[in-house]
Amino acid sequence: MTRYIFVTGGVVSSLGKGIISSSIGKLLQDRGYSITIQKFDPYINIDPGTLNPYEHGECYVTVDGMETDLDLGHYERFTGIHTTRNNSITTGRIYKTVIDRERRGDYLGKTIQVVPHITDEIKRRMLRKDEEETGTLPDFVITEVGGTIGDIESAPFMEAIRQLRWELGKRAACVHLTYVPYLKAADELKTKPTQHSVKEMQGMGIQPDVLILRTEKHLSDSVRQKVASFCNVDLECVVQSEDMPSIYEVPVSMQQQGLDAALLRKFGIPVGETPKMERWHKFLEMRRNATRIVKIGLVGKYDLQDAYKSIRESIILAGIYNGVKIELKFINSEHTFSAETWKDIDGVVICPGFGKRGIEGKIEAVKYCRENNIPTFGICLGMQMMVIEFARDVLGYTDANSSEMDSETPHNVIDIMEEQKTITEMGGTMRLGAYDCDLLPGSRVRQIYNEATIQERHRHRYEFNNKYLDEFEKNGMMCVGRNPKSNLVEIVEIPGLKWFIGTQFHPEYSSSVLNPHPLFMNFVKTIIDE
Ligand code: GLN
Numbered sequence: 001m002t003r004y005i006f007v008t009g010g011v012v013s014s015l016g017k018g019i020i021s022s023s024i025g026k027l028l029q030d031r032g033y034s035i036t037i038q039k040f041d042p043y044i045n046i047d048p049g050t051l052n053p054y055e056h057g058e059c060y061v062t063v064d065g066m067e068t069d070l071d072l073g074h075y076e077r078f079t080g081i082h083t084t085r086n087n088s089i090t091t092g093r094i095y096k097t098v099i100d101r102e103r104r105g106d107y108l109g110k111t112i113q114v115v116p117h118i119t120d121e122i123k124r125r126m127l128r129k130d131e132e133e134t135g136t137l138p139d140f141v142i143t144e145v146g147g148t149i150g151d152i153e154s155a156p157f158m159e160a161i162r163q164l165r166w167e168l169g170k171r172a173a174c175v176h177l178t179y180v181p182y183l184k185a186a187d188e189l190k191t192k193p194t195q196h197s198v199k200e201m202q203g204m205g206i207q208p209d210v211l212i213l214r215t216e217k218h219l220s221d222s223v224r225q226k227v228a229s230f231c232n233v234d235l236e237c238v239v240q241s242e243d244m245p246s247i248y249e250v251p252v253s254m255q256q257q258g259l260d261a262a263l264l265r266k267f268g269i270p271v272g273e274t275p276k277m278e279r280w281h282k283f284l285e286m287r288r289n290a291t292r293i294v295k296i297g298l299v300g301k302y303d304l305q306d307a308y309k310s311i312r313e314s315i316i317l318a319g320i321y322n323g324v325k326i327e328l329k330f331i332n333s334e335h336t337f338s339a340e341t342w343k344d345i346d347g348v349v350i351c352p353g354f355g356k357r358g359i360e361g362k363i364e365a366v367k368y369c370r371e372n373n374i375p376t377f378g379i380c381l382g383m384q385m386m387v388i389e390f391a392r393d394v395l396g397y398t399d400a401n402s403s404e405m406d407s408e409t410p411h412n413v414i415d416i417m418e419e420q421k422t423i424t425e426m427g428g429t430m431r432l433g434a435y436d437c438d439l440l441p442g443s444r445v446r447q448i449y450n451e452a453t454i455q456e457r458h459r460h461r462y463e464f465n466n467k468y469l470d471e472f473e474k475n476g477m478m479c480v481g482r483n484p485k486s487n488l489v490e491i492v493e494i495p496g497l498k499w500f501i502g503t504q505f506h507p508e509y510s511s512s513v514l515n516p517h518p519l520f521m522n523f524v525k526t527i528i529d530e
Contacts (some may be wrong), residue, residue: 002137004172004266008208010149010197011179015214016250018071018481020177020241021144022078023251027260029079030275034138036076038087039068040122041146042153046092050427057306061457061509062087065433071144075312077317077512078251086128091153094121114156120299121161149176149200162205173266176201176208177241180215180223189217191227198231205326209266210237210259218242236262248513251280279514287320287381294324294527295344299331299365299382300351301358308351308384310508311379315349317511318520333361342368347375347499347527350382352459356405363389375499375527377519378492380460383502384414386493387464390477395468406464415465417488423461431458435483437490437505443480445491445501453484456505463504464489490510499526 005024009017018039025035032502040050048056049067060073068088098121102112110117127417131137143159147154165172178194194213201208213219224238231238239257244250254260261271275388296315298308303311314326319326331341331348334357348369350362362382366389380385384402390411391400399406402414421494434455439446446452468488469479481491481503494500503519511517 002132002172003140003269004164004168004186005140005142005175005263006126006164006172007142007144007151007175007177008158008161008201009145009147009177011193011199013148015177015179016073016241016247017144017146017177019078019247019250020175021071021142021252022074023254024175024259024263025075025079025140025142026080026251026280027255027275028263030139030277030280031260031264031272033140035079035140035142036081036128036138037072037079037083037088037142037144038089038126039071039075039129039144039146040126040157041088041090042151042157043090043146044092044095045090046096046427047088049430053302053307054304057304058309058457060310061432061459061506063434063455063457065457066434067428067459070306070309073509074247076509077310077313078248080512080514086125086130089122089125091156094118094125094156097121113287115159116154119160119162119163122157123164126160126164147512149204150198155204158201158204158206165206170266170268173209173214173263174201174206175210175263177212177214180213180219180240182215182217183254189215189219189223191223191230194227195230198233202232207232209233210239210262211496212259213238215240215241216243234262237266246284248280248284248287252277252284256492282296283320283513286323290320290322290323290325292528294319294346294524295327295328295329296527297329297331297345297347297348297365298351299333300361301333301353301361303330303332310506310511311349311351314508314511314517314520315524317513317516318524321516321521322524322528324524326524331365333358333365335361337361337368342372342374346372347523349379350376350378350385352380352382352504354381355403359385359405363392367393370494370497370500373497375523376497376501377499377523378502379508380458380504380506383492383504384462384464386500386502387413387472387477388471390494391468394475394477395471402462411468413465413468414462416461418464420461430461433457435490435505436463436485437481438484440478440480440482443478444493444495445480445519448518450518453480456490456503456507458505460504464492498530499523501506 007021025037047067066083066085111166219240228235228238362385391397397411400411401409403412479489490504492502507519
């Protein structure tokens with residue numbers, strides 16, 4: 001019997017609903033339950049694949065090739081589950097399904113309306129009806145709704161939740177995340193915004209079961225008591241989420257306050273013993289003990305924390321497991337570099353991206369790193385920049401480029417993939433999701449992965465041009481990972497250097513707290529073993 005947990009947010013955005021949803025998932029998993037976590041976003045785009053990272057941060061990619069919200073990255077990193085295209089839904093997708101159905105004539109002459117047609121489709125997806133039919137539903141489905149209570153565009157989602165609460169009875173629970181601001185001048189924590197937010201929800205017919213209060217200062221029992229009584233919520237269900245030194249402390253704090261136990265009681269499920277979360281605690285302890293600083297430069301064009309979220313987290317996790325504290329320095333590839341840029345930088349990641357802007361800076365950064373033997377990790381566009389730099393400076397093709405940036409270049413060492421040539425629509429048409437990659441026997445990557453064939457996730461249209469393969473290899477840049485079917489080059493390496501590896505795929509999407517990715521692990525290890 002599947003239970004459904006809905007996570008909504010009030011007062012302001014950016015409170016960390018994704019972290020809370022992930023933490024709830026993690027805590028239930030540790031009690032032996034199977035879970036999935038899905039995100040419903042109120043915008044009209046079919047998926048965030050076409051969004052500029054300035055709008056919505058990183059675009060995360062699932063194994064089955066869906067371009068999704070970055071919160072799915074948190075879900076996977078915290079819980080180790082694999083999400084799929086069913087885990088990231090937008091208003092656009094809901095409407096598209098309904099409109100396509102209407103065009104097919106499936107509604108038999110009915111007037112199609114937000115209620116019930118749009119809300120029914122939302123409910124169908126919230127309930128994960130397809131999985132229900134195949135009997136593959138997990139014990140808990142956690143649904144996070146993007147946006148803030150009161151937004152016009154999330155109203156149909158709220159109506160769907162209201163109906164589901166009613167229909168599912170004790171099999172549904174609503175968790176609402178709000179903010180308790182601290183007013184310095186008054187030296188007071190204010191619960192009024194929370195009260196208003198809950199009132200707004202109640203106005204929509206939804207009574208939250210659990211309130212999680214984001215706060216910069218510890219909340220006393222009397223503050224929690226006040227919220228409980230004004231919002232009709234049990235005291236044990238008013239939980240605080242204080243600022244933490246790391247997001248990975250959040251599940252522990254939630255467990256200490258009994259959030260998972262309170263939820264189980266709501267569902268009428270026996271609570272049982274509190275899981276020890278040994279591996280998680282061990283990880284946190286390693287994090288606290290890691291004091292030696294390793295400085296990694298992130299060369300990219302988006303000066304925004306969320307744009308390279310999974311890469312950041314993957315490096316930080318690899319640092320913790322290697323016993324060091326990673327300090328990430330953003331290096332804007334659109335600015336000119338100086339000696340100051342590279343001062344104290346122990347390793348460099350050349351970030352993914354699209355389009356011309358900032359690529360000459362990335363190429364310059366690659367050159368500096370290659371010539372100065374600085375450990376360097378190129379990811380997707382970053383790998384392509386390694387290839388272009390090598391073609392320009394080692395092979396002597398000074399005009400070498402990717403046909404993405406210069407369609408006229410005579411030396412298109414990075415070229416559009418064959419199957420991409422006929423594609424005209426931008427949304428969801430890249431080479432997306434997990435593909436096999438054979439690792440060259442005897443290569444460093446083969447050793448690092450300790451496997452002959454791996455699967456990694458992709459998101460690109462352009463590729464290494466195999467016409468130049470021999471020339472690259474003769475001159476020292478080796479193609480050490482290939483797709484067994486298409487022969488596409490997925491990994492390049494200059495074996496003579498300390499660590500100079502570029503991957504066409506995105507290893508950052510598959511690094512999790514309890515299973516940090518071997519490439520990031522080895523990258524950091526090489527830096528500290530020096
Ligand atoms: N723009 C490049 C391509 O489409 C790289 C994409 C990426 O970095 N994700 O091939």
